[in-house]
Amino acid sequence: MFSILRSLWYTFLHAFHKRETILYPEEKPYLPPRYRGRIILSRDPDGEERCVACYLCAAACPVDCISLQATEDKDGRRYPETFRINFSRCIFCGLCEEACPTYAIQLIPDFELSEYNRQNMVYEKEHLLISGTGKYPEYNFYRNAGVDMGVKGKGEGGNEHPPVDIKSIMP
Amino acid sequence: MHELLIIAGVLLIVLNIAAGLIYVERRLLALWQDRYGPNRVGPFGLGQVIADMVKIFFKEDWIPPFSDKAVFVIAPGILVATLLLTFAVVPFAPGFNVFDSNIALLFFLGNSSLGVYSIVLGGWASNNKYSLLGAMRASAQMLTYEVFMGLSLMGVVMMADSFNLTGIVEAQRHGWFIFPQFVGFVIFLIAGIAETHRVPFDIPEAEGELVAGFHSEYSGMKFGMFFVGEYMGVTLVSCLITILFFGGWLGPAFLPPVVWFFLKTGVFICFFILLRASLPRPRYDQLMSLGWKILLPLTLINILVTGAVLIYLQ
Numbered sequence: 001m002f003s004i005l006r007s008l009w010y011t012f013l014h015a016f017h018k019r020e021t022i023l024y025p026e027e028k029p030y031l032p033p034r035y036r037g038r039i040i041l042s043r044d045p046d047g048e049e050r051c052v053a054c055y056l057c058a059a060a061c062p063v064d065c066i067s068l069q070a071t072e073d074k075d076g077r078r079y080p081e082t083f084r085i086n087f088s089r090c091i092f093c094g095l096c097e098e099a100c101p102t103y104a105i106q107l108i109p110d111f112e113l114s115e116y117n118r119q120n121m122v123y124e125k126e127h128l129l130i131s132g133t134g135k136y137p138e139y140n141f142y143r144n145a146g147v148d149m150g151v152k153g154k155g156e157g158g159n160e161h162p163p164v165d166i167k168s169i170m171p
Numbered sequence: 172m173h174e175l176l177i178i179a180g181v182l183l184i185v186l187n188i189a190a191g192l193i194y195v196e197r198r199l200l201a202l203w204q205d206r207y208g209p210n211r212v213g214p215f216g217l218g219q220v221i222a223d224m225v226k227i228f229f230k231e232d233w234i235p236p237f238s239d240k241a242v243f244v245i246a247p248g249i250l251v252a253t254l255l256l257t258f259a260v261v262p263f264a265p266g267f268n269v270f271d272s273n274i275a276l277l278f279f280l281g282n283s284s285l286g287v288y289s290i291v292l293g294g295w296a297s298n299n300k301y302s303l304l305g306a307m308r309a310s311a312q313m314l315t316y317e318v319f320m321g322l323s324l325m326g327v328v329m330m331a332d333s334f335n336l337t338g339i340v341e342a343q344r345h346g347w348f349i350f351p352q353f354v355g356f357v358i359f360l361i362a363g364i365a366e367t368h369r370v371p372f373d374i375p376e377a378e379g380e381l382v383a384g385f386h387s388e389y390s391g392m393k394f395g396m397f398f399v400g401e402y403m404g405v406t407l408v409s410c411l412i413t414i415l416f417f418g419g420w421l422g423p424a425f426l427p428p429v430v431w432f433f434l435k436t437g438v439f440i441c442f443f444i445l446l447r448a449s450l451p452r453p454r455y456d457q458l459m460s461l462g463w464k465i466l467l468p469l470t471l472i473n474i475l476v477t478g479a480v481l482i483y484l485q
Contacts, residue, residue, distance in 0.1 A: 011449035
């Protein structure tokens with residue numbers, strides 16, 4: 001009996017509490033920087049595309065919403081010819097971001113992806129590619145590892161050892 | 172002509188309150204759960220009432236092919252009809268009632284008993300196991316609580332020496348009946364919640380267990396009538412609590428009597444919604460044993476003591 005009256009009273013006191021609701025369209029909620037929203041393709045600090053079209057994101061995607069076609073420029077540097085994400089399928093799991101070896105594909109805190117036409121949910125490469133570096137401002141994949149693309153010499157990357165001199169007998 | 176105006180006025184007030192409660196309940200529940208509730212349609216979301224009404228009128232009104240069609244259609248009508256009939260005897264202010272009956276209280280009790288038919292027939296005609304279970308629970312619950320709903324008011328009747336609601340209000344000029352009849356008030360409140368089968372006594376509906384209980388098969392405006400009927404029941408019980416225990420329209424003279432009446436009634440309607448916001452539903456057998464083993468003896472003791480005191484004072 002007492003507990004019933006007490007719960008009535010406590011519920012009544014909630015009339016004077018602050019309301020938790022965020023009135024969304026007028027008032028935006030705070031999204032943490034690692035929020036998994038819309039997917040973008042970033043560029044390295046030199047302004048080149050980070051994506052090397054390795055297909056790991058498309059392979060990791062559990063709903064197969066990423067499709068791309070690799071090609072090479074005249075220097076032999078790989079890049080995606082087309083890059084297409086179907087956001088009507090995407091579940092924003094972030095596995096593509098985890099799979100990406102070059103930090104090219106990133107999920108950003110933006111969820112406002114509504115469209116009137118379902119076909120408009122398919123984003124092409126020109127919609128995905130941004131001019132900036134996204135979450136990793138200093139990172140350039142070719143400076144740390146990988147083939148020589150004019151960014152660094154062979155074996156001079158951050159994660160590399162100098163190449164072994166096969167003519168020498170020293171260990 | 173004057174009487175026709177009063178009838179139209181009472182109908183208008185009651186139906187508007189019942190419809191407005193859809194909005195008020197959602198807003199108040201939201202307030203007590205730290206939310207906003209409907210606040211988009213019109214100023215403060217008041218247009219939500221109209222939007223809901225339009226929606227419910229245009230919904231498909233499906234009569235299940237396996238149901239007992241005639242009874243299925245009549246059942247929600249019975250509920251609304253009995254409740255509206257009861258409002259005929261409710262005095263909102265001196266002279267502002269449709270029918271000043273000298274047995275108004277009995278009329279209310281009789282009509283609320285008839286209301287059980289609506290639920291039992293509705294649940295039975297739906298020809299659905301969940302509806303039947305809901306209807307069975309409803310009949311048991313309402314029959315139980317009707318017994319001492321009537322008896323709990325006998326203390327008031329003895330003190331006012333009248334079954335006439337106007338007479339009962341006039342008898343409270345020198346003190347509301349809530350003070351001498353506190354036990355009667357508490358029991359009538361509990362029985363009133365059970366009669367309108369609101370939370371926490373909503374086991375006939377019990378959406379967690381019985382889909383929607385007796386009105387599982389109802390849709391469109393037939394469901395709407397059960398819905399509005401529930402709100403009219405809340406309004407009716409709040410009106411009666413005001414009249415029987417809180418001096419009806421009596422109050423300091425700076426406000427007209429009708430305003431006092433609706434203020435007091437409004438407080439009790441809000442209390443009904445507060446109950447819904449805070450209390451869980453008891454188990455079926457707990458409800459029955461509470462009724463028969465605690466509330467019924469208490470009511471009888473209340474009548475005995477009231478009678479003894481009245482005789483002693485004479």
